[in-house]
Every structure is written in structure tokens, then in C-alpha cells.
Amino acid sequence: MQAGNILHRRGLLNDEQLQQSIKADTSGVLQAAVSLGYIDEQKALEALADEVGLEYVDLRTRDIDLEALKDFPQKLIYRNSLFPIGFSDDSIVVATSDPLDLYPLDEASAATGRNIVPVVAQKEEIARLMNRHLGVGSETIEGMMAAKGESEVELLEQLETDGSELSEMAQEASVVRLVNEILLEAIQSRTSDVHIESQGSGLVVRFRIDGILHTQPTPPEINRFQAAIISRLKIMAHLNIAEKRLPQDGRIKLRVHGREVDIRLSVIPMIHGEGLVMRILDKASMVFELQSLGMSREIYDRFSKIIQLPHGIVLVTGPTGSGKTTTLYSSLLQIRSPETKIITTEDPVEYQLDGINQIQVHPKIGLTFAASLRSILRHDPDVVLVGEIRDLETAENAIQASLTGHLVFSTLHTNDASSAFTRMGDMGVEPFLVAGTVEGVMAQRLLRRLCPHCKEPVEPSKADLPPDFPHDRFNGETLYQPVGCRECRGFGYSGRMGIYELLVTNDAIRQLAQDRASSWNIRREAVNNGMRTLRMDAFDKVIAGHTSVDELLRVTKGDVQ
DSSP states (O other): OHHHHHHHHTTSSOHHHHHHHHHTOSSOHHHHHHHTTSSOHHHHHHHHHHHHTOEEOOTTTSOOOGGGGTTSOHHHHHHHTEEEEEEETTEEEEEESOTTOOHHHHHHHHHHTSOEEEEEOOHHHHHHHHHHHHOTTHHHHTTOOOOOSSOSEEESSOOOOOOOHHHHHHTSHHHHHHHHHHHHHHHHTTEEEEEEEEETTEEEEEEEETTEEEEEOOOGGGGGGHHHHHHHHHHHTTOOTTOOSSOEEEEEEEEETTEEEEEEEEEEEETTEEEEEEEEEEGGGOOOOGGGSOOOHHHHHHHHHHTTOSSEEEEEEOSTTSSHHHHHHHHHHHHOOTTOOEEEEESSOOSOOTTOEEEEOBGGGTBOHHHHHHHHGGGOOSEEEESOOOSHHHHHHHHHHHHTTOEEEEEEOOSSSTHHHHHHHHHTOOHHHHHHHEEEEEEEEEEEEEOTTTOEEEOOOGGGSOTTOOTTTOOSOOEEEOOOOTTTTTSSEEEEEEEEEEEEOOHHHHHHHHTTOOHHHHHHHHHHTTOOOHHHHHHHHHHTTSSOHHHHHHHOOOOOO
């Protein structure tokens, strides 16, 4: 109530906002006002700090002296959201998110035998310091098991256990909360994949964020819970926790802060124990709009025409994790209409799309891509999506579908667009069938976007740029490099965008494909016909200031002249 009055008196909350914040008070009027969108947390904390004569600090830019952590009771850190950040003479400088609550500071002074100099910082930043320097899940491992309010992670399916000792251990409140904290941290940090690896030194947790793996600090004590953590995740995915010799795959459905999240879990036995990888599919964060994927206007216009053809095959190629599914889903949603029947066969169905009929393949019972595609054609579709062309049978069925008047979308794992023709030939498909049915091939990769809040201009010398840098198109535009700030969690990049290589099939390309020409010859003909390569598109993104030269070099290789 006191914080609310201060914010009201300083004009940061009006009468109605103050009353609504008091009514919604779950963890304090300040946090309620922030969650309701009435006030920015930083401005509110700056006002409270000024009111009581304390300094407000930005922990993203403040140097942290980890010596201050020694002999500082961890239970005070977790219980009161305090974090020691350094020294001032003989006193310990401690960050707090509640400058009006002096009791925890007095308790810290008594426990350490030193004077405490409080400074004010955002609660989320203090939590990040705790995860970074004490390890994700360390609060649980320290024994702070008592739930605080409603759980932030809610399972959407009933769990079944076998009553074994390992099963009971995995269901203990401490283990449940520890696993929830790992999942919550991953979702909040925009992680696409969580890797939990059993190594000789113990359990290692790594998050893949924007395509790059980052090792998460964890306290050494987490190794004692290794078996329980793995068993808990297997139970959540409805897998057999007693089976430790064979790979297993499962799915977890969660609700996190009101958002539905699907997690695909893969378990593989390793030398030092089972290794887990979780692919996080956050439905609420996905927007399937072709125009928002980073295509240039020229590529977007040409691709939009291809996906509206009455029949033929449209292929999207690239390695795992290059955004192929997003491009295909966005394409389907763009051409979706009440007059068009669209059926997909996928492994797995990653996102459920309204107005589109989706089939989950089950190879173990014979429902393969090829088998499902044969049945799909009896359902009178206009457009068919085949998750991936993996073998000759699937390729032949896809070609047959296109020859009978259907538009077929699918994916291939190739390095560039021109290699799609030779790859299908390698599968055993007759070249004249490939030449006659493939209307276009889109190759793609994902580049990390520079954080707009901290990117800084750079003037590289000619020697710093790759040999194939397009100096003829570079007219003095500013190039940028990553820095790292609070908004991007210190990475220098935030989010990703696509780079694209669209090969539109013409008569010359069809003739080369029918003659079993090499992918290099097909590529040269396509470039002569106006195709822009992945490397060219990436250079455009660098020159436009969207990404850095280092990122371009990480993802693409120079074009063969």
C-alpha cells in the first residue's frame, strides 16, 4: 500500500489505476501495476528509490563482483530477491527490488556481520543474475520448495505412473518444481531446443536460442537429481521410465502463463546415461505470414505466383531448423480459402492450422508419407503438403499427385535450390518426371537479427570484408555489428530472419534436369536467368543493417563463380 501511495503522489498512477492495482495485488501493488500495464517497472523503481534516497542501478551494465557472493546466505537471495553485487569500503552492496522492505537487509547484515548498502534494481534482472551465477533451478536445489501462489507451468494431460521407486522420486515436489523452472526459463528466453546431456562430469543443460547453443550454469548439486529429472520428463511425455536401452520419442503439452506450449521430447541412451532434447513449439509466439518472414519484395511476388498455380510441385529445401515448416505453413495459410481443400501429411504435426486438414504419420503401423499420400488423393484435395520427400515411393506419389491436377508442397534436405533436381534423381525418379512437375524450389537459411537497441555502426576495411562482398551495390550505407544489452540478454542479436534462394523452373532448367545435368550447371543457368543466391540475399540483409557480416559468414558460403 505504501508503494502505491508513493507512485500515486508522484503522478505515476491515477486514482483508478491505484485502486485496480490494490484489487489485483498478488505480489505487491507495484508488480500488480506493472502487470496491468499502468506503469513501467524501471520508472516505478526509480521513483521509489528516489523517495527513500537510494541509487537505482541497471544490472545489465553494472559490473558484478562475485566475491560478494561468498559467505552471503543463499536462502536470503532466494527468499527476498536480494543479490550482492559488490563492496563499498567494508560494506556489501546488495540489489533489492523492494526498497521499502528493510527487514531482509537487516537480516543480511546480521548474517554476514557487515553493513549493507542497498541499491534498487528490477526483480527480473536480479532473477537473471541468480540463474547466471547460481544456476538455473538453484532455488529449488537449495530446498526452497514451498510453492508461491499458482504454478506457472500447468500440464494439460493427466500423468500416469507405475508406482516404482524411481517414479515416486520423479513426482516429488522438489523435482517437479526444478523441471518446471528449467522449462519456464527456456520458454521465457525464446529457446527452440533444450538439451539435457548426461556427461562424465555430470548433467549439462544447454539452450538453443536463435540457432546458437548456450550452456546454462547449474549448481553442482543438480547431479544428485539426474535420474529424477530425466524420469520426470519421461513421465510428462508418457514414456516408459524403465526403458533405458532404446531411444524413445514423446510429446508434452503445457500451459505457461496462459499460453499453450507443445514440447517434442527425444530420449537417446548415451555412455553416461540418457540424453534428452526438447523441441519447444510455442503456439502463441508463432505468426505464419509469408510477408513477415524476411523475403525481398521480388522473391515474395514470384513465390506468391508459384503457390497459386493449379498443379505442380513446390519444394522448400534447407537443413533442419532452417524455417522450412514456417514457410510452408505460411504459404498454405496465404492460399487457404473456403473453395480450396488442403490436406497435409506431417511427421510430426508441429502446429494445428484452422481450415486445413492435417494427418500425423505413424510409420510403426504403416502410415508413412507414401501410404498417407495415396489415401489423401481419394479425399478430393486441391492442395497437398507432404512433410518431407524421403524416398522413391514418396517422390513418385508426389509426382503422380501433381500430374493428376494437384498442387503439391514438400521439403528436401539439400544445400541449395538447384540440388533439389539431382537429389530426386538420386532417389531413382525419372528425370523427365522431375523436369515436368517441379515448378519452383525455395532454398532458405535463418540469420540472426541484430538487436535494434544496441547494434552499433562499424566501418570495416576492405580486408575485413569477404572477397565476394558486393562493393558495386554498396553505396556508403552503414554496416552494423552486435554489442549486447539488457533487451537481447547480452547476445547482441534478437530473433531471426530468413534468407532465400528462389529457383523458378523455365524451359532451359527443365531441359537441363531432363538431361541429368549437374546441380552446378542448373545453378548457373538459374543465376543467368535472374535467380539471387542465398549469399546474395544475405549481403542485402547486411547492407540494409538487419544483420552483421560475421553472421553472414557463419551461415553462408561464397558462391562458386
